[in-house]
Structure formats: structure tokens, C-alpha cells
Amino acid sequence: MTMTTMTGTLADPPTSTLAATTVVSAPPPHYLRETRLLIGRGLRTIPRVPERLLDVTVQPMIFTLLFLYVFGSAIKVPGIRYQDYLLPGLLGQSIAFGIIGAGVATATDFSTGVVDRFRSLPVARLAVISAQVVGQVIEQILGVVIVTGLGLALGWRPHVTIVGGFALVGLTLLGLFAFTWFGVLLGMMVKSSDAMQGLGFAIVFPLSFLAGTFVPIAGMKLVPRTIAEWDPISAFVAGVRHVSQGTNSTGSWQLEHPVTAMVGWCVLIIAVCAPLALRRFSRTGSK
């Protein structure tokens, strides 16, 4: 980049600046490079504040143990071992909880001056948001890996082909990506991490519990059942159960075509949230 010539040393006489700026007027945004640099910035801070990872480490472990050994002792699902029923549900719950993690991280980030500094640089504004999303997805992947590992250690027996394995990974990544976009958008709108915590739980609890995560939808009363039948997390969980345990769900179109439905949900969520987040980010400034 010719920018380096522009900087030179600070002791350069002003004339050199003027000469250089004639050559370098407003370099175009380098989206991928900037996104990569900003993701690096986020990842590098993780070892300095390891407690920030509690929500993707300790919390999923607690939920796994709680449902497997406490609630699970009273839940019987016909035709399937509870471990095999529960683990796809826990993966769905991890994806939903990603909303809170991404939202709180974004709200915290945006309430400090550092994001303003990025916005005042000639950096593509989409790069700042993309880096936020990708960084959060990377953190959430850790949570999913922990749930999967713990589940396997405690008796989850998925039956997957290689293709099925790829499908599972793809579906999970797509789900994480979509719900993280949603969380980042919320975090940008709320702007305070405390408010985001509150709002996040108000959204994520119904989203992850009013779904076929921990108990079968079929046994629920009419209102919760209807909600659960159309909850995107239900589609994800049903999809994972279908691929990993060969279980077919019924009750609504999306439960009968869970993989298609989940892909549809994710595309829809990203298509809505990404432009809104970018607009929100740019609205206070100029193009």
C-alpha cells in the first residue's frame, strides 16, 4: 500500500504530506483484510479476559449435567434413550444462547470509544460488523464443541455417516452464524450490556424452551405446542435428531422438513439482520 509513503516519519516536513496525498486519495476499502485484522483483535483479547468465555464453557456444561441427571431422571421419551434425545436439544439451546453472548459482547464493545475509532478510520463499516459476528461465532463454536464432547462422554450415541456428519456441522455453523447476526443486531440497538442481558434472556428462554429441545412437543398444551411447532430452534433440533438418530418429527411442515426449514430460517434471519445491522451502524455516520 502506498499509505506507508504518506506516513513517512512524523518529522517529515509538511510538504512531503502534501505531495503524498496527491497520490493517495482515499484508498478503497479492503473488506477481507480489515475483517481479518478486526477478528484478530477480538480473539487476541480472549486470553486476557477468560471469564468472558464462561457462557460458552461452564454454562453449557451445567445445562448438560442438569438435564441429563436432574430433569432427565423424570423425563421419558418413548422410543429413544434420553441422552440421544437430549443432546440435539442442547445443541439447539447453545445456538439460541449465542444470541445473548453476541448481544452482550456487541453492546459492551459499542459502548466504549474503540468502535467509534474504527468507524472514524477509512475501514469498511461492514468489516467492523462482520468481524464482530465471526469472532462471536468462533466463541460459540467452543460451546458447541464442549456440549458435544460432554454429551459423547456421557452416553450420546449419534449414528452418522460422513455425509451426515458434514450436514450436522454445516447446519450447526449456519445456525450459529444466523443467531449471532441477530444477537449482534440486538446488541447494537440496546447499547448497554445490562439491558442486553435482560432482553436476551426474555428472548432466549422462550425460544429455547418452547421448542422440542428437552421434552417432546406432542405432549404440550395447544398454545405452547403451536409455538414450539414453528420455533426455528425446533426445526434445528428436529433436523439434528433426524440426521444423528434417524428420528422423524411430526406436527408441522417445518418439523417434517426440518433441514430445509432450518436453512430457510437461517437465510431469512441473516437476510433481515445483516442489512439492518449495517444500516444501524452506518446511520449515525455517513457513507
Add this chain to the structure above:
Amino acid sequence: MNTNQPAVTARGLTKRYGDLVAVDNIDLDVPMGTVVALLGPNGAGKTTAVRMIATLETPTAGSLTVCGHDAVTNGHAVRSAISLTGQFAALEDNLTAWENLLLMARLRGMSTTAAKRIVNSLIDRFDIGEFRTTLIKRLSGGQRRRVDLAASLVIQPQLLVLDEPTTGLDPRSRQVVWSTVRELVGEGVTLLLTTQYLEEADVLADSVVLMDHGRCVAKGSPSELKALIGEQRVDVVALDAAGLDNLVAHLSSLFSLTVSAENRTVSIPAPRGSADLAAIAAAVDDSRVPIDEMALHRPTLDEAFMALTDRSNLSLTTGAAA
């Protein structure tokens, strides 16, 4: 590039948030190579004004050209030309000074090698060496400010915008920031800064724009502004009430006095500054009245605002804005 092109030209610049008018129809010119200070109390609209200039806010009305580029339609070009140091140290708390500076340089498009070279020179220049590998969150306010300023100078910007560079700093750190800023100005950097301190504007700026309630109340050079605000004065504090009476008796024939019995103080206008101070000191010495304290005072910003906002419905000066 046209060297006569101004760094900032704003006409009728306005920013509204609902009913609140944060910046109300201000005109602002920052010629290249000069230092302009926006001076005013909290809530005067200074930060909103510089945020519009840095393209962090879109003006509601008015025109704004920064370094030859329209700030609304060509924000990216503006961002390439300027550097902003925000009001609160805008650094990543959980990265070190070195990592922050390197990131800023890389985000400006430099290769790793070029970025490292610049960062090393900035670390020397701003005396950051001893805490270069300390996390920002563990630094003092003054140290953070130095890193913050350095981060704005990974390029040599055509315009450097500093939003309240010394607010919250102890006096020593403030001096360090001032001397750094003066060095930059000496190198020809064009600077727009906001401040709440009259003294700071006086020390650093070629011209001052006084803002209150989003409006431009007055503008001019620091000395023009001070003339507008009122005269300097010398306060002489007597040891006791008897001493005050003696002082008044001796000085009243020589100077025009304002006496505050409560504070045992005699105030004397001193438009010529230290020359008047010397004359008054000689007179006090002649009187042989023991005194507690004698000092030359400039009007405070509070007094300036009282004076200027009370009279702002009158046509103030040649330089006053609409």
C-alpha cells in the same frame, strides 16, 4: 493539492436529535496549518460538531467540507484524510499499547513491516516504551492519552481532531499533552480541538470558537476573545481587616479599586498584564502594608460565559457568528 484549501468549511451546520438541537446553525472555518479550538462548557455541542466532522454523525442541515471532501457524500475520503482522538481514550482495553498501535497502523492499510516501523517511532516519540507491553486497562489516564494520541498519528493526517484532549488529566499529564500538541503544531499539523478550558484554548489555539447551547457565541483569536470577555485583574489579599483599610487608603488614589471586605481582597484592573502587576506590586510595597497574596487573574471561563451569553443578544463583535 491546493494548499489554500481549508481543512474544514462548515456553513449552517446543524444537528438535531428529536427536539434537542445539539449544534445550531454554526459556521466554522479551519484553514490548513492553523489550530482552532472549540471552547465551551459540557453540552455546548462541541463533541457533536467534531463527530460530524469525523463522519461519526450525519448533519441534519448545512454543508460540511473536510479536507476538500463533502463529509456527507464522501465520508470515506474524509476518514482517509483525518485522524480523530475521541473524548474517552478509544483504545482496546485488553490489548497492549503496542498491539493497539499496530492494529491502528494495519487498519490504515500498512504492511506489517511498515506498521511496526511507524509504531516503534511513535513509541519513542510519545515515551511509551516503558509500558508498551502493558494492557491499556492497567495504564493511568495520562499514559492512555499518550497512546491515544499516538494512535491518531500512525498516519500524518491532514487534519487532527482532538476532542477534549486533557479532560480528566492531572496537571502534569496535561502539560505533557500540551507540549506534544505544540510540537505537532510546530510541524505544521492542522488541528481542531475542543476544550472546556480557556487556558488550554489560549495556550494552543490560533483562533477560538466559543460555543454555548449548540450556538457559536463568539469567535476570534484568544486575545480578541479575552478582550471581549473583560480585563485581567490583580487581586491583593490583605492579612487582616485593618490591613485592608490601609491598602484601600494607599491604593485608591492610584488605581480604580473593587473591594471585597469579606475576602479581604482589593481587585484592580490590569489590562497590560504583568506591567500592571509590577506597578501595583510597587505601590503595595510603598504602602508597607503586609499582604497575604497578590496575583494576576484572567477572567475564568465561567465569567466569560456570564459575560458573553448575557450580552449575546447584542451584536457582539466583528467576528461573532449568526
